[in-house]
Amino acid sequence: MGSMEITEATWERLLALRKGTADLASTDAAYDLYSPIAGARGQFVLAQVGQSLDGRIATPSGDARNVSGPDGLAHLHRCRALVDAVIVGVGTVRADDPRLSVRMVRGPAPVRVVVDCHAVLDGSESLFHDGGAPVVVFRSASARGRPLPTAEVIDLQAKACGLDPRDILDALARRNLHRILVEGGARTIARFIDANLVDRLHVAISPIIIGSGPSGIMLPPIDRLTCAHRPATEVYNLGSDILFDCRLERQRASDRQGQEVRMANHA
Ligand SMILES: NC(=O)c1ccc[n+]([C@@H]2O[C@H](COP(=O)([O-])OP(=O)(O)OC[C@H]3O[C@@H](n4cnc5c(N)ncnc54)[C@H](OP(=O)(O)O)[C@@H]3O)[C@@H](O)[C@H]2O)c1
Numbered sequence: 001m002g003s004m005e006i007t008e009a010t011w012e013r014l015l016a017l018r019k020g021t022a023d024l025a026s027t028d029a030a031y032d033l034y035s036p037i038a039g040a041r042g043q044f045v046l047a048q049v050g051q052s053l054d055g056r057i058a059t060p061s062g063d064a065r066n067v068s069g070p071d072g073l074a075h076l077h078r079c080r081a082l083v084d085a086v087i088v089g090v091g092t093v094r095a096d097d098p099r100l101s102v103r104m105v106r107g108p109a110p111v112r113v114v115v116d117c118h119a120v121l122d123g124s125e126s127l128f129h130d131g132g133a134p135v136v137v138f139r140s141a142s143a144r145g146r147p148l149p150t151a152e153v154i155d156l157q158a159k160a161c162g163l164d165p166r167d168i169l170d171a172l173a174r175r176n177l178h179r180i181l182v183e184g185g186a187r188t189i190a191r192f193i194d195a196n197l198v199d200r201l202h203v204a205i206s207p208i209i210i211g212s213g214p215s216g217i218m219l220p221p222i223d224r225l226t227c228a229h230r231p232a233t234e235v236y237n238l239g240s241d242i243l244f245d246c247r248l249e250r251q252r253a254s255d256r257q258g259q260e261v262r263m264a265n266h267a
Contacts, residue, residue: 004236004243006030006078014038015107018082033236033245036200037082040179043169045250047182047189048079048202049216050241056210057186062095069240072204074104076183079202081107084177085136087168089188090116097126100183101133109133111177115188117162119145136175138168165195186218193229193248194219201231201246204238 010030016022017038037046050068051057058064068076080086081102092098093114100112112127113136127135128149135151140158147153156167172180182192192198203216222228231246 001235001237001242004029004033004238011078011105011107014078014082018108029236032234033243034078034082037079037179040199043173043178043180044200045169045180045182045192045198046079046083046200046202047192047198048076048204049184049186049189050076050204050206051216052206052208052210054209054211055215056213057184057216058095059210059213064096067206067208067210068204069206071239072206072241072243075202075204075238075241075243077102077104078107079181080110080183081105083110083179083181085111085113085172085179086181086183087113087115087188088183089185090114090118090120091187092183092185093121093125093127095185099126099130099132101130110181111136111175113138113168113172115163115168116145117143117158119143121148122146123148136172138163138171162191165192165197169197184216186214186216189216190218193217196248196250198248199250201244201248203244203246204241205244206241 010028013022014031014034017035037044049057050072052067057067086100088098088100102109109132111134114121115138117140119139121137123146128151137148137151137153139145139153139155140163141155142158154171156163156171169180182189182198229248231248234245236243236245
């Protein structure tokens, strides 16, 4: 297991790599962990989950604020600082009213993206008023929502199971947003994994036991373990949390001409 301590010099190099002004060279565990994000050219999707020992991301009533320990949270803020945009589902905005900003490390703030298929946000949510990074909201073209202050609303044609994550990524790419962090919740991450659109999955496990509540990743059921995802994985000791850095097999645009998206019914 790589023990991960990040120095100011390594973080500086990673921020330079993000800007394209440093070259790729592995020097320590932190560089190994973050350089695939900072150095990604073209579309790159990272999904991140902070969960308890028993796989929960919140209590049944939706309290998720301190599931991760301080080092898990700092890791999340580093990931935010290295991407162009961070995506959450409307369930997370309603439960947490998050800022989705970079506060625990120095670095740029990503564009904030919310998937709100049925247009339930009413504009009172904090991210529309906090003066932070730009906000983009994806809705179904058939939803009749209110105008949202300060946000760009993008209407997509909904499919049988909702908005196609590929259409979301394509719309972001047209805005020059290529490095993407899908931060949650479980249903939003599931849609991207199920569509084979995630390059890396980070699961940060904190030594607490919640006992019940939603799990971090919910995919359609499988019958046999031979059908389970078995990604190549590196493990890092962040300090307060243990991080599993999983390489998922992402489907590239050239592989998916004319394919229908399969999405979890419950996602
Ligand atoms: N610990 C962590 O790492 C972490 C991170 C983030 C969130 N959370 C917790 O997770 C919980 C929320 O998770 P959640 O799974 O309930 O909600 P969620 O994933 O935040 O949002 C799910 C909703 O977003 C909409 N949505 C997302 N992708 C869509 C798509 N491709 N097409 C159409 N609609 C889409 C759907 O809204 P409609 O139902 O309106 O169609 C869906 O029900 C909260 O308790 C939050 O605190 C934990």
